[in-house]
Amino acid sequence: MIQLTINNKKISAAPGSTILEAAKQNGIIIPSLCYMEGVHKFGSCRICSVEVEGARTLQIACMAEVREGMVVHTNSKKVQKTRKVLYELMLSDHSKNCLSCVRNQSCELQKLGDILGVGENRFDTGSAREQLDISPSITRDLSKCIFCRRCVTACKGIQGIGILDAQNRGFDSVIAPAMDRPINSAKCAFCGQCTVVCPVGALKETDHIERVWEAINNPEIRVVMQPAPAVRVALGEMFGYPVGTSVTGQMAAAMRALGVDDVFDTNWAADLTIMEEGTEFLHRAIDALSGKKAVLPLVSSCSPGWIKYIESYFPQLIPNLSSCKSPHMMLGALAKSYYAESIDVAPEKMYTVSIMPCTAKKFEAGREEMVNNGVPNVDAVLTTRELGQMIKQAGIDFRSLKEEQFDDPLGQSTGAADIFGVTGGVMEAAIRTVYVIITGRELPFEGLHVAPIVGLDQIKEATLKLENVLPDYKMFEGFEVKVAVTSGLAGAKILMDQIMAGTSPYHFIEVMGCPSGCICGGGQPRSEDPDVRTKRLKALYSEDESKVLRQSHLNPSIAAVYKDFLGKPCGHKSHELLHTHYVDRSSENE
Amino acid sequence: MSQTKQMLYKLPEDHAQKLELIAAVIAKYEAKPSNLIMILHAAQGIYGYLPYEVQKFIADKTSLSVSEVSGVVTFYSFFSTKPKGKHTILVCMGTACYVRGGKKLVDGIQKHLNVSVTNTTEDGKFTLSVARCIGACGLAPALMVDDTVFKAVNPNKLESLLSKY
Secondary structure: OEEEEEOOEEEEEOOOOEHHHHHHHOOOOOOOOOOEOOOEOOOOOOOOEEEEOOOOOOEEOOOOEOOOOOEEEOOOHHHHHHHHHHHHHHHHOOOOOHHHOOOOOOOHHHHHHHHHOOOOOOOOOOOOOOOEEEOOOEEEEHHHOOOOOHHHHHHHHHOOOOOOEEEOOHHHOEEEOHHHOOHHHOOOOOOOHHHHHOOOOOEEEOOOHHHHHHHHOOOOOEEEEEEOHHHHHOHHHHHOOOOOOOOHHHHHHHHHHOOOOEEOOHHHHHHHHHHHHHHHHHHHHHHHHOOOOOOOOEEOOOOHHHHHHHHHHOHHHHHHEOOEOOHHHHHHHHHHHHHHHHHOOOHHHEEEEEEEOOOHHHHHHOOOOOEEOOEEOOOEEEEHHHHHHHHHHOOOOHHHOOOOOOOOOOOOOOHHHHHHHOOOHHHHHHHHHHHHHHHOOOOOOHHHOOHHHOOOOOEEEEEEEOOOOOHHHHHHOOOEEEEEEEEOHHHHHHHHHHHHHOOOOOOEEEEEOOOOOHHHOOOOOOOOOOOHHHHHHHHHHHHHHHOOOOOHHHOHHHHHHHHHHHOOOOOHHHHHHHEOOOOOOOOOOO | OOHHHOOOOOOOOOHHHHHHHHHHHHHHOOOOHHHHHHHHHHHHHHHOOOOHHHHHHHHHHOOOOHHHHHHHHHHOOOOOOOOOOOEEEEEEOOHHHHHOOHHHHHHHHHHHHOOOOOOEOOOOOEEEEEEOOOOOHHHOOOEEEOOEEEOOOOHHHHHHHHHOO
């Protein structure tokens, strides 16, 4: 351990740790802005400047490593003065319409001003950059950018895409796609990870709140709302609940209180997805085993950021994608057909709103493939953050809400659907059901969990040997199913490169576009808790384990929709409503 | 906004051949990202300027993102994303040249050729640029046309100077 002194306090710190880390472990908080624990260490804002005795200049605490005998002052007069000037310089060309900014009260720049006690703004020049770039999913407001470059790290470092980087020089500098083009013309996956890390209002989801209010306030329109699995374990954070608190019942109550007519659950459609995608996998595997032409590995298609990525960067692998629409699209399609018929409402008079942990779903909702009978499957997509915002706008006291249930017939779900929101969950849910179909027995694992694919590793794999199969599936006897799971587009690239090289050993691959899966999707509440991933993951698995039914094929309302309306999985009607096709975007706009 | 905003130019007819030459340069530099500036330098020599398509080509070959390549291209004033004229006029605006009338040279050329700084004449003949010192202070005010330095230029004689090109 290294011995050093910070603010006259003798402390010891692990070699290689930074001054900021060492100080934090010893109860000394150094103000910082661009630094993001475990994500971004770049030193661009220099707010964490500290005085180190013997050093010629101030050191930046998030970058400078501790040294033996170091004497550090984090709050000297010189440091205080420097921080204030740095802050004022940052404000000099920052658009200061804070009261009407979406990040008002959740802005890290605002919080920092409060901490530093900056009382004046001597260098105000107005913003040099008045550009607003609105894409279907993400809106960039360059007048608010403070050049912390967290978004660059998220896009290039974490997701491995690199749409955003610093362009131009001096006052013309912008963080933007190449040649300062709009984001819609770069091959952006719309995963929205940049919107999660942005400390200010420069990167945010494209607003759908207004159109949803309009629909709710229109008495002619029947509004249907559905939340994704991951929303229920994160929404609570916006109302002061600890990270990892499940608020399913209150969320359903809040949606009803907003004035929504039907409170359905995307989980229901997740169970339906398993029936469709599981059947699709069976069909492809049977074809492959009986020597027919079949494209394997099958790759999951629930994550629209991932879909846009593969369409843009690996169009040759589109045939590997499952043709299943993502669950909320399936629910939307059935709400406007199966359900609309049953209550005698014209599909045109129905407005479907999805609450998603995702920004890419906004783009997905506008895809021309997501239309049946002339009406879009989903009319609006709100992020978890936007739903929280609407609940606040409506004056609903979320914490005092009594738990309520989702509405029938598109509201009941099994535990398998809950874990759709976390990396490995779709695969585990599929295995639970496919195993039963092939062998007639339940998955012989503790808690029905496929342990090797549970967790937050970038790439996970599992092998499942099928034995004593049912007579109808005798071709699977002794067959070893190899599956892989990845979350985050950098991991997806590794698995796709394998397929391209012909070395992929897998039969089924699950990809979620965001690291850790939907629980940390681009539309989720921003969290400062470094354990946010683990906590939300645990919350989803406890939702799963708390259910009586934990396998999609056991969901009685799914059985009912097949009996009354769809026929059989992957049947004619399913293909029309629940399946889709994809577009080669490799040359789009480039 | 920035100079990179306008970029919809027709690509030259020998686009493909030029890309082949650039590919050879990239190979010479082992397609290493750390050699990016040298590659861009050579590519601009071959292509004349660095439009988006060329940047994308270099980015793909060097496993960089095009935003990163573009970041470098738009940072350095040496690189141009717009086609350059047949000849480049570089007027020195360093201290010595400035006090001896460098500004008058710029004004004179702008008026005579009807072109503003960093832009190219309509006939594609001249691109006008300014520099912060070309290291010829003893010859002030100086300007360069391509690689030739003209010393102690008289602003009234610009017309005859440029008529040689």
